[in-house]
Amino acid sequence: MTGPLLVGRDLHKTFGATQALRGADVSVRAGEVLAVMGPSGSGKSTLLHCLAGIVTPDSGSIEYQGRDLVAMSDAERSALRRTDFGFVFQFGQLVPELTCLENVALPLRLGGVKRKVAEAKARQWLERVEVGELGARRPGDVSGGQGQRVAVARALVGDPQVVFADEPTGALDSLNGETVMQLLTEAARSANAAVVLVTHEARVAAHSDREIVVRDGTATDRELVS
Amino acid sequence: MSVSRTLLALLEPGPRHGYDLKRAYDEQFAQGRQLAYGQVYSTLSRLLRNGLVEEAGVEHGAGPDRKRYTITDAGVTDVETWLGTAENPEPYLQNTLYTKVVLALLSGRSATEVLDTQRSAHLKVMRELTRRKTGGDLADQLICDHALFHLEADLRWLELTAARLDALAEVVRP
Ligand SMILES: Nc1ncnc2c1ncn2[C@@H]1O[C@H](COP(=O)(O)OP(=O)(O)O)[C@@H](O)[C@H]1O
Numbered sequence: 167m168t169g170p171l172l173v174g175r176d177l178h179k180t181f182g183a184t185q186a187l188r189g190a191d192v193s194v195r196a197g198e199v200l201a202v203m204g205p206s207g208s209g210k211s212t213l214l215h216c217l218a219g220i221v222t223p224d225s226g227s228i229e230y231q232g233r234d235l236v237a238m239s240d241a242e243r244s245a246l247r248r249t250d251f252g253f254v255f256q257f258g259q260l261v262p263e264l265t266c267l268e269n270v271a272l273p274l275r276l277g278g279v280k281r282k283v284a285e286a287k288a289r290q291w292l293e294r295v296e297v298g299e300l301g302a303r304r305p306g307d308v309s310g311g312q313g314q315r316v317a318v319a320r321a322l323v324g325d326p327q328v329v330f331a332d333e334p335t336g337a338l339d340s341l342n343g344e345t346v347m348q349l350l351t352e353a354a355r356s357a358n359a360a361v362v363l364v365t366h367e368a369r370v371a372a373h374s375d376r377e378i379v380v381r382d383g384t385a386t387d388r389e390l391v392s
Numbered sequence: 393m394s395v396s397r398t399l400l401a402l403l404e405p406g407p408r409h410g411y412d413l414k415r416a417y418d419e420q421f422a423q424g425r426q427l428a429y430g431q432v433y434s435t436l437s438r439l440l441r442n443g444l445v446e447e448a449g450v451e452h453g454a455g456p457d458r459k460r461y462t463i464t465d466a467g468v469t470d471v472e473t474w475l476g477t478a479e480n481p482e483p484y485l486q487n488t489l490y491t492k493v494v495l496a497l498l499s500g501r502s503a504t505e506v507l508d509t510q511r512s513a514h515l516k517v518m519r520e521l522t523r524r525k526t527g528g529d530l531a532d533q534l535i536c537d538h539a540l541f542h543l544e545a546d547l548r549w550l551e552l553t554a555a556r557l558d559a560l561a562e563v564v565r566p
């Protein structure tokens with residue numbers, strides 16, 4: 167059995183007087199959907215941001231494919247985010263001035279892919295998440311559920327190894343939330359991308375392969391107990 | 393769920409043989425647990441005794457199981473009343489879990505562990521239901537969703553209890 171793709175050990179992070187993380191362990195295997203559960207304010211988003219290289223922990227280690235994420239330069243980390251990671255947040259992650267098609271093509275364009283090629287691939291992804299007809303619209307002119315599908319397409323268009331999804335259905339009703347979860351997990355599984363899925367909802371977590379629970383900034387991962 | 397009421401309601405659109413009735417039930421509601429013939433016939437004879445169904449002729453030359461049954465006016469009223477009455481919301485699981493949590497606190501065991509164990513058992517079942525739903529038709533989806541929402545409700549109670557364990561410990565410990 168191969169080792170985990172991404173491992174965080176004994177992560178600590180303090181914001182002012184708030185200890186958001188005080189000893190969190192987590193591992194992510196290639197292609198698995200890992201739910202990160204726990205009450206509001208327990209540190210789930212902070213943990214996700216650390217694993218994704220968005221926030222630097224005060225102490226603890228993060229290894230991605232054997233590379234030390236904490237020791238990397240900012241430039242190396244942002245390059246890694248672009249090439250290996252995809253992101254879906256609760257809301258507000260689409261660029262309002264761009265069309266939905268341009269939004270999905272954006273990660274590829276930032277990686278230097280030519281417009282025609284990037285947009286052709288983006289169009290395929292929009293169709294894959296069943297919103298092919300929305301390419302020319304701007305995010306402000308589509309519904310919440312449609313916007314999250316576009317976000318799923320954008321997260322997966324660059325063939326990431328890991329998709330970080332923070333409450334991706336948090337702003338949606340049950341039916342739209344369900345559809346987005348199905349599209350996200352199905353697309354990620356068939357692309358063999360891992361998903362780190364932050365959610366406090368059990369029905370959403372039920373789309374995962376396994377779960378860890380964050381409580382008061384601490385988390386243990388049975389896969390790491392050796 | 394009342395099998396007897398369900399069979400009775402399945403007779404409302406028109407008379408059926410016992411065998412047809414079983415097949416109709418299995419198609420709509422069995423979810424992998426088909427009715428036994430014995431149960432269908434014993435239910436029909438009870439419904440017959442209670443005047444909720446009556447015999448509607450026997451097919452020529454057929455055995456006793458070729459009898460057709462039809463719903464009576466009293467049967468229709470019974471179905472209507474049943475459909476119009478809410479089910480008892482049954483907090484059976486909470487009772488058992490609450491008992492376990494209190495017993496864990498009283499005996500100095502980890503109540504968090506009781507709750508964690510239950511969470512992962514719940515999530516395991518919820519994952520199976522989610523998988524079944526993803527591959528299923530609309531009927532599967534709706535039936536699985538019902539179970540999923542119920543299990544989710546248990547889990548929400550569990551999380552709330554986990555957040556209140558310290559307070560609960562103070563109340564239950566002598
Ligand atoms: N950038 C920040 N500045 C100050 N406090 C923060 C910041 N991010 C998170 N926190 C605090 O850290 C704790 C954990 O937050 P978060 O990781 O967002 O929890 P969750 O996602 O589980 O709701 C909370 O008390 C939150 O208020």
Ligand SMILES: [Mg+2]
Pocket residue numbers: 210211212332
């Ligand atoms: Mg959060």
